[in-house]
Amino acid sequence: MRRLLGHAEPVAQSRPRFEHPPLRAVDDTGAGAVDPLQVRGGTVARPQRQPASVVGVPARLRRAPKADVTAALARVESGAASPADERLLVTHLLAVLIEQAPGASVEVRVPPYAVAQCVPGARHTRGTPPAVVESDATTWIALATGRESWATAVADGRVVASGERSDLSPLLPLTG
Numbered sequence: 179m180r181r182l183l184g185h186a187e188p189v190a191q192s193r194p195r196f197e198h199p200p201l202r203a204v205d206d207t208g209a210g211a212v213d214p215l216q217v218r219g220g221t222v223a224r225p226q227r228q229p230a231s232v233v234g235v236p237a238r239l240r241r242a243p244k245a246d247v248t249a250a251l252a253r254v255e256s257g258a259a260s261p262a263d264e265r266l267l268v269t270h271l272l273a274v275l276i277e278q279a280p281g282a283s284v285e286v287r288v289p290p291y292a293v294a295q296c297v298p299g300a301r302h303t304r305g306t307p308p309a310v311v312e313s314d315a316t317t318w319i320a321l322a323t324g325r326e327s328w329a330t331a332v333a334d335g336r337v338v339a340s341g342e343r344s345d346l347s348p349l350l351p352l353t354g
Contacts, residue, residue: 279349297346308341
């Protein structure tokens, strides 16, 4: 209760004060408390270990299922690819590149779909990396699948590569 100025009698507060209890989740057996961030659907979620092939690969750049990749490649080769097909292939092929050449000395940019750091060497943490490779999605897919050579794409200006270690020709085409 509080008093308003000019009123002799107390006036009830407009909002009751309520304090929320701390978050606490209990497992299904009621035996004890568990971390509420690990509870999903009433059961305790056990942490999943990632396979060795995806450790160090960002979640957004994981390999796609083989059937999806094959179907998207078929649509690209027939000329009926959608932006979703391009995104799937770009992210899948960059994940393969990261697995085959782990590191952070070269940044491969395929706007607007993805960016990946690869190739062993000096690691950068801020600003522009020491080596940058940039291309459009169609060119990157053609390079990574072996339908186009690195030298031709660079000579035609469809790939911009600057800095030492930016020559990815020894890594292309990608296998896997």
